[in-house]
Amino acid sequence: MKFIDEFRNAEAAKELGARIRRAAGRAAGKRLRLMEVCGGHTMAIHRFGIPHLLPEEIELLSGPGCPVCVTPTTYVDLAIRLGTAPCGGPEVTLATFGDLYRVPGTDGSLEDAAAGGLDVRVVYSAMDALRIAQENPEREVIFLAIGFETTAPGTAATIREAAAGELHNFRVLSGHKTMPPALRALVDSPEVAVDGFILPGHVSTIIGSEPYEFLAREYGMACCVTGFEPTDVLRGILALVQQVVEERPAVENAYRRVVKRAGNPLAKQIVDEVFEPADGQWRGLGLIAESCLAVRAQWEAHSVEPPDPRIPSAEHEACRCVDVLRGLVRPSDCSLFGKVCLPDSPVGACMVSNEGACAAYYKYGPGRRDDD
């Protein structure tokens, strides 16, 4: 338990909280808006009560860091359409991560479609989906590949494996997304006011810290990559506050035990071999150029044409997910939060995923049911 003890040490956390308060005190009353862009951070921040250690000058916002939350309704709709076997074609099995299973599409979720007879299997990895294809050669298996740079290498390796094994009944509907273009879209948005980014730990293990350097260089944005334990998050926040008050924007790395500036070359190489950048639609952020990963033509036998990126995601009219994902409102500002929209009956994607901001607020944050 060495690492747990070290990174969850209460005294160390209090000391970091005190240092953050001293640093924020030098901000001359300026309100500091810091955004995390990783669902793991969203959960860690609320689970460990980090906001309670911070001075009121610091506001923590959640951004587009939950892969399920940013996956548009068009993707879910297309998956359900694909699950309906074409006349005379093989029966289709959809293989999906559990988080995506309950995300609402225009006319219901994959869970609803499964209740109506679609064959939808929940898997933990792309390789699990591949095994389903191997065991069911009479069926076509479509893996619903969502996630950021963290999960893309696994999908890429699985596509290569399918090709090597001539597994013609395995295909991938790529919904993979990449974080740096989304961050550029956020800072380019006139509505979004952020002083610094808590950069994603898991994504950065793959891509490294270098791809974020444009944020400091071109936008003067404070940035810090950090991990998921309480003292990791607090160190990241301290680094951001110090950068802002000292007016020295940079990309710091407070997660050096895992993240290198250059990332993981092997993982990047396999992703580059199988995928290429493509325009994509994000819930909350809209169409972002070259922000998604499309399967290269060389591997097209194992891919499915993704949804038209120009078609926006269609949300429930009262759901504020698109604003939550840009840090414009808090989940508890949504009129449905905790009343109509609950983890067991989610109205929007941000309440479905374990990494969604609405789910995190409901479970741990202000406005949760226990506070009513």
Ligand code: SF4
């Ligand atoms: S509480 Fe539910 S309806 Fe409201 S923004 Fe979050 S997910 Fe959407």
